Amino acid sequence: xxxxxxxxxxxxxxxxxxxxxxxxxxxxxxxxxxxxxxxxxxxxxxxxxxxxxxxxxxxxxxxxxxxxxxxxxxxxxxxxxxxxxxxxxxxxxxxxxxxxxxxxxxxxxxxxxxxxx
Amino acid sequence: xxxxxxxxxxxxxxxxxxxxxxxxxxxxxxxxxxxxxxxxxxxxxxxxxxxxxxxxxxxxxxxxxxxxxxxxxxxxxxxxxxxxxxxxxxxxxxxxxxxxxxxxxxxxxxxxxxxxxxxxxxxxxxxxxxxxxxxxxxxxxxxxxxxxxxxxxxxxxxxxxxxxxxxxxxxxxxxxxxxxxxxxxxxxxxxxxxxxxxxxxxxxxxxxxxxxxxxxxxxxxxxxxxxxxxxxxxxxxxxxxxxxxxxxxxxxxxxxxxxxxxxxxxxxxxxxxxxxxxxxxxxxxxxxxxxxxxxxxxxxxxxxxxxxxxxxxxxxxxxxxx
Numbered sequence: 001x002x003x004x005x006x007x008x009x010x011x012x013x014x015x016x017x018x019x020x021x022x023x024x025x026x027x028x029x030x031x032x033x034x035x036x037x038x039x040x041x042x043x044x045x046x047x048x049x050x051x052x053x054x055x056x057x058x059x060x061x062x063x064x065x066x067x068x069x070x071x072x073x074x075x076x077x078x079x080x081x082x083x084x085x086x087x088x089x090x091x092x093x094x095x096x097x098x099x100x101x102x103x104x105x106x107x108x109x110x111x112x113x114x115x116x117x
Numbered sequence: 118x119x120x121x122x123x124x125x126x127x128x129x130x131x132x133x134x135x136x137x138x139x140x141x142x143x144x145x146x147x148x149x150x151x152x153x154x155x156x157x158x159x160x161x162x163x164x165x166x167x168x169x170x171x172x173x174x175x176x177x178x179x180x181x182x183x184x185x186x187x188x189x190x191x192x193x194x195x196x197x198x199x200x201x202x203x204x205x206x207x208x209x210x211x212x213x214x215x216x217x218x219x220x221x222x223x224x225x226x227x228x229x230x231x232x233x234x235x236x237x238x239x240x241x242x243x244x245x246x247x248x249x250x251x252x253x254x255x256x257x258x259x260x261x262x263x264x265x266x267x268x269x270x271x272x273x274x275x276x277x278x279x280x281x282x283x284x285x286x287x288x289x290x291x292x293x294x295x296x297x298x299x300x301x302x303x304x305x306x307x308x309x310x311x312x313x314x315x316x317x318x319x320x321x322x323x324x325x326x327x328x329x330x331x332x333x334x335x336x337x338x339x340x341x342x343x344x345x346x347x348x349x350x351x352x353x354x355x356x357x358x359x360x361x362x363x364x365x366x367x368x369x370x371x372x373x374x375x376x377x378x379x380x381x382x383x384x385x386x387x388x389x390x391x392x393x394x395x396x397x398x399x400x401x402x403x404x405x406x407x408x409x410x411x412x413x414x415x416x417x418x419x420x421x422x423x424x425x426x427x428x429x430x431x432x433x434x435x436x437x438x439x
Contacts, residue, residue, distance in 0.1 A: 022341065057420075058362055058376075061366070089415070093378070093415065094362040094378055094416075095361055095362070095363040098363065099363065
């Protein structure tokens with residue numbers, strides 16, 4: 001799995017590509033873990049751009065749960081943007097839309113987090 | 118092979134309250150407005166075909182007890198929750214007290230909701246019946262005797278007139294019993310629990326897996342692979358789907374139960390034919406279980422990569438023909 005990143009000021013956009021399932025979850029976790037530490041109060045905010053994520057299994061959802069928990073403890077902010085329709089449905093069925101604020105696009109997430117492209 | 122569900126609720130038996138019955142009646146009568154339901158036949162057809170199961174029926178409230186019919190004369194049953202009482206009554210109604218029967222009981226574990234029905238299992242009181250209780254816990258016999266000791270119950274275990282035996286099984290080893298090959302598997306639960314894979318030795322060779330009170334560590338690849346093998350090509354997997362995925366990850370982590378979502382994923386990977394949601398949360402009413410069932414079916418549909426996996430929710434009284 002490829003996870004690209006780009007920054008807009010103090011907002012980090014992580015863009016994984018492909019399926020986040022038991023076969024690829026470790027690569028996603030490694031990319032996420034590299035940046036969770038800086039996602040704290042007054043520091044970097046993270047947007048997870050899921051535009052190119054075609055599938056999210058429970059293993060991937062568990063990682064998102066752990067990430068949300070860590071960021072919350074640090075006083076940071078992490079959001080999700082641009083879910084594909086079926087992944088969006090998985091989020092709703094698994095109630096992860098209650099854990100993460102989900103935006104329809106990266107631009108919408110950037111606007112909310114106080115920056116712009 | 119036929120599976121009969123006598124108890125499907127987890128942790129604690131429940132029953133419908135008066136207000137829940139009233140809500141069902143109001144929903145049924147409201148939906149009937151404008152229909153010409155002027156005969157018993159029309160009313161029956163309306164109830165059976167028009168109303169959802171969550172209104173016309175109920176998922177029931179007995180704690181786990183599941184009978185497996187594999188074609189033999191001797192009976193196979195998993196767990197002795199409160200569903201053991203109606204199971205025992207049905208056996209008496211069918212065979213009467215004068216026709217001795219043999220029961221093979223496979224215990225997932227010894228928590229109260231899985232043993233509480235045994236003191237009310239009438240065949241245990243009838244001379245000539247033989248009851249063989251299998252399990253992997255060293256405390257198997259002690260748990261059954263203790264719940265009938267004073268001051269917990271008025272009839273001591275020693276007063277039961279059936280011949281009762283306890284047989285200890287080794288996880289991972291297969292045993293041929295009453296027409297099936299049964300293999301226990303260690304599961305993650307407080308005090309341990311064991312799932313059972315039943316493979317029909319004759320006939321069509323159907324496979325049923327009973328896997329309740331089992332939490333899954335999603336980051337443990339070895340454990341996941343072991344469950345995929347345990348479930349492999351089963352005709353039905355009766356699965357502990359007590360919690361939502363989010364609860365299983367968060368406030369109810371380490372409570373020893375699993376979710377509908379992970380159950381579907383495991384069954385998809387194992388090439389299972391039917392995923393049966395079991396051990397329903399006692400706080401869920403019929404509408405909630407029906408809603409979770411609909412969501413689970415949709416989840417299976419949108420994540421499907423191979424053959425369709427049938428998704429059902431067990432209810433007290435369900436007969437499943439494999």
